[in-house]
Amino acid sequence: MNTETSIQYLPGVGPKRAALLESELGIVTVGDLLHLYPFRYIDRSSIVRIADVQPDLAQVQVRATVQKVRLYAKNGAELPPDKLKYNLVSRLSAIVADESGEMEVVFFKGVKWMHSRLIPGSTFIFFGKPAVFGSHLNMVHPEVDAPDTANTGVLTGIYPSTEKLKNAGITGRTMLKLIGTALEGVLPTLQETLPDYVLKEKGLVPLTFALRQIHFPVDQAALGKASYRLKFEELFLLQLSLLKQKYIRSHNAVGLKMPAVGDAFNACFNALPYELTGAQKRVIREIRADLMSGHQMNRLLQGDVGSGKTMVAVLSALIAVGNGYQACIMAPTEVLAQQHYANVSKYLIPTGVRCALLTGNTGVRERREIHAGLQDGSIGILIGTHALIEDTVQFRALGLAVIDEQHRFGVEQRSRLWNKGWNSVPPHVLVMTATPIPRTLAMTLYGDLDVSVIDEMPPGRKPVTTLCVGESKRHAMHNFIRDEIAKGRQAFIVYPLIFESEKLDYKNLELGYEEIVKAFPLPQYKVAIVHGRQTPQEKAFNMDAFVAGRAHILVSTTVIEVGVDVPNASVMVIESAERFGLSQLHQLRGRVGRGAERSYCILMKGTKVSKESQKRLDLLCATENGFELAEEDLKLRGPGDLEGTMQSGLPISLNIASLAKDGLILNDARAYAQHVLNQDPTLSEQKNAPLAQELQRDKYLTKDFSQIS
Numbered sequence: 001m002n003t004e005t006s007i008q009y010l011p012g013v014g015p016k017r018a019a020l021l022e023s024e025l026g027i028v029t030v031g032d033l034l035h036l037y038p039f040r041y042i043d044r045s046s047i048v049r050i051a052d053v054q055p056d057l058a059q060v061q062v063r064a065t066v067q068k069v070r071l072y073a074k075n076g077a078e079l080p081p082d083k084l085k086y087n088l089v090s091r092l093s094a095i096v097a098d099e100s101g102e103m104e105v106v107f108f109k110g111v112k113w114m115h116s117r118l119i120p121g122s123t124f125i126f127f128g129k130p131a132v133f134g135s136h137l138n139m140v141h142p143e144v145d146a147p148d149t150a151n152t153g154v155l156t157g158i159y160p161s162t163e164k165l166k167n168a169g170i171t172g173r174t175m176l177k178l179i180g181t182a183l184e185g186v187l188p189t190l191q192e193t194l195p196d197y198v199l200k201e202k203g204l205v206p207l208t209f210a211l212r213q214i215h216f217p218v219d220q221a222a223l224g225k226a227s228y229r230l231k232f233e234e235l236f237l238l239q240l241s242l243l244k245q246k247y248i249r250s251h252n253a254v255g256l257k258m259p260a261v262g263d264a265f266n267a268c269f270n271a272l273p274y275e276l277t278g279a280q281k282r283v284i285r286e287i288r289a290d291l292m293s294g295h296q297m298n299r300l301l302q303g304d305v306g307s308g309k310t311m312v313a314v315l316s317a318l319i320a321v322g323n324g325y326q327a328c329i330m331a332p333t334e335v336l337a338q339q340h341y342a343n344v345s346k347y348l349i350p351t352g353v354r355c356a357l358l359t360g361n362t363g364v365r366e367r368r369e370i371h372a373g374l375q376d377g378s379i380g381i382l383i384g385t386h387a388l389i390e391d392t393v394q395f396r397a398l399g400l401a402v403i404d405e406q407h408r409f410g411v412e413q414r415s416r417l418w419n420k421g422w423n424s425v426p427p428h429v430l431v432m433t434a435t436p437i438p439r440t441l442a443m444t445l446y447g448d449l450d451v452s453v454i455d456e457m458p459p460g461r462k463p464v465t466t467l468c469v470g471e472s473k474r475h476a477m478h479n480f481i482r483d484e485i486a487k488g489r490q491a492f493i494v495y496p497l498i499f500e501s502e503k504l505d506y507k508n509l510e511l512g513y514e515e516i517v518k519a520f521p522l523p524q525y526k527v528a529i530v531h532g533r534q535t536p537q538e539k540a541f542n543m544d545a546f547v548a549g550r551a552h553i554l555v556s557t558t559v560i561e562v563g564v565d566v567p568n569a570s571v572m573v574i575e576s577a578e579r580f581g582l583s584q585l586h587q588l589r590g591r592v593g594r595g596a597e598r599s600y601c602i603l604m605k606g607t608k609v610s611k612e613s614q615k616r617l618d619l620l621c622a623t624e625n626g627f628e629l630a631e632e633d634l635k636l637r638g639p640g641d642l643e644g645t646m647q648s649g650l651p652i653s654l655n656i657a658s659l660a661k662d663g664l665i666l667n668d669a670r671a672y673a674q675h676v677l678n679q680d681p682t683l684s685e686q687k688n689a690p691l692a693q694e695l696q697r698d699k700y701l702t703k704d705f706s707q708i709s
């Protein structure tokens with residue numbers, strides 16, 4: 001037997017269980033089983049007195065003697081213990097007691113088997129989650145062990161399971177047995193995955209020790225060492241694969257050389273109405289160095305909402321133009337593309353660089369003109385939506401592509417961009433995102449990109465007061481908006497639009513709009529509405545009315561989420577705020593606080609708000625710092641859920657390490673991966689052979705994120 005052996009052939013499994021293990025837990029080979037780690041451990045060495053059992057706590061075990069067993073039918077009637085038909089039994093209830101008190105244990109399944117075991121007078125270890133039912137303590141479906149065979153005195157692993165597995169008799173106990181068998185079969189010939197020198201330098205325990213102890217820890221210390229080794233290995237190999245790809249690209253991918261700053265850059269820079277922030281300057285220096293290097297740039301620019309990323313994009317584009325190339329800026333939505341176009345055009349006035357807007361709505365004639373301008377090079381900067389990566393759009397010499405809010409672009413779309421470079425050299429790529437991503441996540445999601453961070457807000461950014469209120473405050477909220485409008489301000493009111501219940505959401509939006517129009521009647525008030533079901537013309541008309549200040553209130557779905565800039569707006573009301581993710585809420589809030597002396601974000605919450613949602617709303621009220629929020633959110637929800645940061649989860653799934661909890665190990669693993677690669681960038685030295693081999697695994701090879709541009 002080895003790790004590649006089909007799980008079916010592990011003694012105790014067979015074809016039926018194998019099929020279940022695969023469909024329920026994705027376990028195909030014996031190796032997969034060994035890498036299914038317990039998600040927690042229970043110290044079964046401690047036995048609790050029944051009198052001391054606290055309901056609602058974690059699982060406990062008690063040692064108790066069976067007093068009385070009763071069987072009940074579906075209708076609740078007690079069934080006579082003699083002449084029993086087990087198929088009529090829906091519940092078994094046993095009263096068990098120790099010297100301190102008694103409790104009930106209940107079974108709905110496996111009744112016959114339990115009935116035969118729970119003979120009054122016999123003593124067992126009952127292990128499960130206690131609850132209070134009526135006035136007495138009970139435990140539903142506890143594990144029942146004879147006192148002498150119970151797995152006491154050690155830490156017992158608890159494995160992921162499902163209802164189907166349990167019904168098929170694959171209990172925690174079965175899992176332990178199977179894993180025990182697998183370990184005995186595999187460990188003697190198991191190959192170490194990390195080179196000796198790595199184990200030594202990092203003080204890691206060998207793989208065989210780690211696997212044995214992660215499943216059957218002899219004590220807490222051994223478990224600690226095992227789990228550290230496995231976490232380190234997981235993060236280290238991932239970082240190694242990311243950094244290796246980055247190395248290969250930065251050394252092999254030829255990039256267009258842009259040595260000059262150029263007149264256009266200088267003209268724009270000198271005419272800026274404000275001083276760049278230190279962070280903006282630093283980032284532009286980083287980008288400039290990339291553009292001069294002769295290697296293709298693949299840089300992620302992170303900066304909170306309002307941190308001034310557009311200016312960085314414009315100045316970078318102007319460097320490309322100044323070196324005889326063209327640049328494009330891609331936005332995720334029509335509205336945003338238009339806004340970018342309006343802003344960028346202003347900045348370009350002193351430079352004389354021609355800029356054009358290309359979206360799905362650009363007319364045929366205009367489109368033809370733009371195509372011509374791109375081909376003869378008279379258009380220096382093209383701004384647009386996805387429309388600009390269509391095959392018909394051909395540049396004379398595209399040198400830089402800026403992608404705003406990258407997570408909205410698919411991999412395939414990015415790769416089309418690659419083909420628009422010059423002389424088969426791909427353009428430099430700058431990806432901008434306002435979604436604050438915790439550092440550990442960024443390192444993993446974008447580990448193969450260079451990352452620049454704008455961590456400083458332009459001066460003059462006004463604080464936003466955030467409050468979270470319920471339905472009873474709706475009138476007060478309306479009055480508040482009236483006061484703000486009286487001061488000459490404007491307000492956003494946003495409704496959630498969540499795919500699964502789209503119909504319902506539109507209904508809410510409609511009702512909400514009607515209510516707002518009633519509360520803010522013409523002619524005194526004008527209310528605009530924007531949502532995804534409008535034609536682009538309707539959308540643009542309503543948007544323009546709000547941007548130009550003709551409408552006082554903009555009711556919308558989340559289409560305004562990114563980028564829209566209306567400095568005069570001072571109120572952001574978010575309806576059903578509990579239904580938004582934290583990062584989305586933060587993005588929405590970023591729409592205000594751009595001009596008015598004081599701005600407000602009002603989170604309207606529904607009647608049913610889960611504890612977790614409430615925590616999110618509280619966090620938002622407590623801080624305006626996007627990165628702080630992201631870190632907290634990661635802790636709260638785990639990375640798989642981090643909304644807005646990614647479409648489909650991590651590039652590879654982590655098995656044991658947690659980005660939320662293992663930040664320190666991650667830092668160390670990344671630094672060490674870099675250290676290893678510095679000495680042997682291609683991992684071709686003999687001592688690194690195990691690493692090179694590990695990186696051949698599918699999970700490292702089929703990683704889309706490496707193709708980010």
Ligand code: ADP
Nearest residue numbers: 274275276277305306307308309310311458459
């Ligand atoms: P984001 O990073 O969200 O895209 P923007 O680029 O839209 O941010 O910038 C937000 C606002 O801040 C814009 O109105 C912009 O003109 C202004 N701005 C950008 N940089 C500075 C700066 N250095 N000083 C003052 N205002 C700035």
Ligand code: MG
Nearest residue numbers: 309310404563
């Ligand atoms: Mg922006």
